[in-house]
Every structure is written in structure tokens, then in C-alpha cells.
Amino acid sequence: MPxxxxxxxxxxxxxxxxxxxxxxxxxxxxxxxxxxxxSRGLRAAxxxxxxxxxxxxxxxxxxAEPTVPQRGVHYVALGDSRASGPLVEASAHRDxxxxxxxxxxxxxxxxxxxxxxxxxxxxxAAKPAHVLDTPQFVGTRFAPPQIEALRADTDLVTLxxxxxxxxxxAVSVRCVAIAPEADARCRNNPRAEQLxxxxxxxxAPRVDAVVAAIVAKASNAEVYLIGHGGSVGHRGCWPNLxxxxxxxxxxxxxxxxxxxxxxxxxxxxxxxxxxxxGASIGGGHDACAPDDQxxxxxxxxxxxxxxxxxxxxxxxxxxxxxxxxxxxx
Numbered sequence: 001m002p003x004x005x006x007x008x009x010x011x012x013x014x015x016x017x018x019x020x021x022x023x024x025x026x027x028x029x030x031x032x033x034x035x036x037x038x039s040r041g042l043r044a045a046x047x048x049x050x051x052x053x054x055x056x057x058x059x060x061x062x063x064a065e066p067t068v069p070q071r072g073v074h075y076v077a078l079g080d081s082r083a084s085g086p087l088v089e090a091s092a093h094r095d096x097x098x099x100x101x102x103x104x105x106x107x108x109x110x111x112x113x114x115x116x117x118x119x120x121x122x123x124x125a126a127k128p129a130h131v132l133d134t135p136q137f138v139g140t141r142f143a144p145p146q147i148e149a150l151r152a153d154t155d156l157v158t159l160x161x162x163x164x165x166x167x168x169x170a171v172s173v174r175c176v177a178i179a180p181e182a183d184a185r186c187r188n189n190p191r192a193e194q195l196x197x198x199x200x201x202x203x204a205p206r207v208d209a210v211v212a213a214i215v216a217k218a219s220n221a222e223v224y225l226i227g228h229g230g231s232v233g234h235r236g237c238w239p240n241l242x243x244x245x246x247x248x249x250x251x252x253x254x255x256x257x258x259x260x261x262x263x264x265x266x267x268x269x270x271x272x273x274x275x276x277x278g279a280s281i282g283g284g285h286d287a288c289a290p291d292d293q294x295x296x297x298x299x300x301x302x303x304x305x306x307x308x309x310x311x312x313x314x315x316x317x318x319x320x321x322x323x324x325x326x327x328x329x
Contacts, residue, residue, distance in 0.1 A: 072116025074153055077106030078131055078146045078214070079160035081124035082226065085315060086306040096139040097123035103312050105226075106158060108319035113156070113326070121146045124306075127164040128206040132213055147213055154218040158322065160226040162207050162261065167199025168228075171254055172308075175247040180238045187250035196254050204261045211265045222272065224322050225262040229255030229277030231296035231308045233286030240298035241287045252281065272329075274321050280314065 077083060084097055085104030092101050099122060101107055110118040123136055123143060135142035150157065174195075175186035186192040214223055232251045236243035243251065255277055266273040280286055280295045287298035287308070295314035297305045305311035310318070 073113055073155045074117045074151070075106075075110055075113065075115040075119070075156040075158075076149050076154050076218070076221075077104075077109075077118075077120045077122050077158050078149070079122045079158070079226070080126040080162075080164050081306060082163060082228070082310060083122035083158065083160035084120075084124050085122075086124045086309065087301075088304050088310075088312050088315065090304065095141070095143075096125070096137070097143065098306075099123065100315075103315060105310070105315040105318040105322075108316050109158065109322055112319055112323045115156070119149045121149045122160070125164050126161065128161055128203075128210045130164075131159070131161055131210050147210075147217060150214065150218040150221075152218070152220070154221045156326075157214055157218055157221045157223045158226060159210065159214065159223065161210055162203050162258070163228060165206070166203050166258070167195045168258075170195050171199065172232075172251060175243050175251050177236065177238060177242045177244055177247070183244035184247055185244075186247050196257065200258055200261065203258070204264070207261050208265050208268065211269050211271060215269050215271065222326065223269075224272045224274055224325070225266055226274045226318060226322075227259040227262050227276055229259060230280035230285070230310065230314065231287045231298060233281040233284075233288060235286075235288050237288035237298070240300045240302075242299070252277075272322075272325060274318065274325065276310075276314070276318055276321065279317065279321065285313070285317075 081098065083104060083106060085100030086093075086098035087100075089100030089103045093099065099120060101120065104120070104122065106118070106120045106122060109115075110120075121143070123130065123138060123146070126136055126146065127134075130136040130143075131146045133145050133147075135144055137143075171186075171192055174189055174192040175184050177184050211223070211225065214221075229252065232241065232243070232248055232255065234249050234252060235241075235245050236248045241248070259275065259277060262273050265271070285293055285295035287294060287296050289295075291302055293313075294303070294311065295317055296310055297303065297307055299307045301307055301311070303311045303313075
């Protein structure tokens with residue numbers, strides 16, 4: 001299956017797999033109302049991964065019951081270009097999904113958690129329907145609906161969706177300043193506000209339907225929703241991010257409002273939300289940051305990435321945030 005990867009024997013992967021498996025015990029709660037119990041299983045896997053990686057020793061308890069089925073973490077990545085990583089690893093692109101198979105955040109996360117089975121079906125331009133029930137044309141074929149990659153024994157799912165079919169572009173272009181020091185004043189533009197409000201209202205039920213379907217199909221999995229934004233902070237930097245500072249603040253606020261879609265869905269379905277925009281902007285990693293600190297590119301990328309998308313630094317940051325949340329849950 002395209003996007004399915006065999007176990008990778010990289011430095012950060014847990015060995016042997018029995019260490020992870022034994023901690024995934026039969027008394028782990030599987031209902032969505034007990035999401036924290038599932039987190040404990042993933043957390044134990046990560047902790048033991050660190051122990052075994054550092055010492056090379058397998059704790060005795062991990063091998064005390066040889067009859068326990070041996071399996072590691074099964075991780076499935078779903079979503080659009082914010083997950084697939086277009087142009088981050090351009091030489092590896094094989095179709096219009098523009099997937100970066102070693103440097104997007106799913107690949108980074110799979111290495112961090114020591115996934116024994118990793119399936120990445122993320123695809124640029126994917127919309128919620130392409131996750132749920134609609135094949136997506138990817139150049140020479142139609143990729144099946146992404147949700148088909150999930151199984152009853154899937155342990156971890158990440159989802160980045162909602163950009164395709166949103167009003168992000170229609171809202172953002174109304175904020176573009178045509179020259180340095182210019183001010184488009186989209187913050188005072190009724191049409192920009194109308195498009196923002198309408199786009200959020202239309203996307204919310206679509207994202208909610210995707211999350212509900214994921215939870216239903218992979219009921220034992222921990223599910224992580226990755227938010228939007230991160231490129232636009234509270235400042236402009238013409239021409240890479242051609243906005244007045246005041247419009248940048250408003251546009252950043254639009255993405256905050258859009259991200260409430262994921263906050264609400266996470267609360268409703270008992271899953272997790274990762275606020276990458278907050279981490280990016282709060283840490284000074286927006287598109288106006290210096291090259292070695294910038295996580296998201298502007299309209300003129302200075303590192304490998306699609307315009308207004310996460311670069312390799314952002315991909316690593318997202319993976320680390322998810323892994324850290326698993327261990328802290």
C-alpha cells in the first residue's frame with residue numbers, strides 16, 4: 001500500500017518490540033470516555049523506549065509473560081499538505097500528494113515513538129471528504145479515502161485537515177499590502193470578516209464528521225488534531241509576509257478562531273489538540289523569523305517548503321509536541 005512503511009530500525013526506535021507490547025495490557029480502557037488510559041499505554045511505550053535505547057536492557061517485567069501477543073505501536077497519519085510536507089523533501093515526491101516520507105511530521109513522530117508499523121496517507125490538497133469517503137486524484141491514479149488506512153488495532157492517529165475547502169486564501173489575499181509600509185486594512189473590511197465567519201461555520205461540521213468517523217473506526221487509538229496557523233504572527237515583513245502589523249494581528253486572530261473548530265471537536269470526541277500556531281507565534285517562529293528560527297514559510301520560502309506551509313523545523317516541532325503530550329497525559 002502506498003504510504004505504508006515497514007518497521008524502521010532507526011536510532012530512536014524501541015527494540016525489542018516486546019517492550020512496547022507488554023505495556024499495552026488488556027486492562028487498558030478502550031472507550032472514548034477513558035482516553036487517558038490509552039495515553040498511558042503510549043506513554044509507557046515512550047518511556048521504555050528511552051530506557052532501552054539508553055541502556056540496551058529489557059526490564060524483566062517486560063518479558064515476564066511470554067504468552068502476551070507481541071506487537072508495537074501502529075501509527076496512521078491522515079491529512080493534507082500541512083502533514084504531507086510538500087517541497088520539504090521534493091526529490092522524494094512520487095505523485096501529487098507531494099509527501100515528504102522522511103521529513104514530514106508523521107515520519108518524525110514515527111521515529112520518536114518507535115512505531116513498529118507506520119502508515120502515512122497524508123496528501124496535499126486533501127479535503128475532509130478525501131479522508132471520509134471520496135477518492136482523491138493524485139496524478140496517475142485515485143488514492144482511496146484515507147480513513148481506509150485505519151484498523152481496529154490502530155494505536156495512534158494524527159490528523160491535519162481543514163485547509164482545503166476553507167476560506168484561508170480568500171481571507172488572506174484581502175490583507176496583502178501592495179508595497180512596503182502600505183496597509184490593506186483587511187481588519188476593517190466587512191467582506192474579509194464575512195468570508196472568515198462563513199468559512200469557519202462551513203468547515204466546523206466537516207471536520208467534526210471526520211473526527212467522529214476516525215474515533216468510530218479506530219476506537220482504541222489516541223487521536224491528535226493538529227491546528228492551523230503559525231505562519232502569520234503579530235507582524236508583517238514585506239515582501240515575504242506582505243501585511244501591515246495591524247492586519248497581521250487580525251489575520252492571526254482569524255486562525256485562532258478557525259482553530260476553535262479543532263478545540264471543540266477534541267472536547268466533543270475525547271481526543272487531543274495540538275496548538276502549533278500558539279507555539280510558533282509565541283516562540284517567535286513565524287514567517288518573519290530568521291532562517292534558523294522560522295518554522296513556517298511566507299509567500300517567498302527561504303527553506304524547502306510550500307509557501308505559507310511548515311518547513312522541516314516545524315515538522316520536527318509538531319512531532320515533538322505530540323510525543324511530549326503522550327508522555328505527559
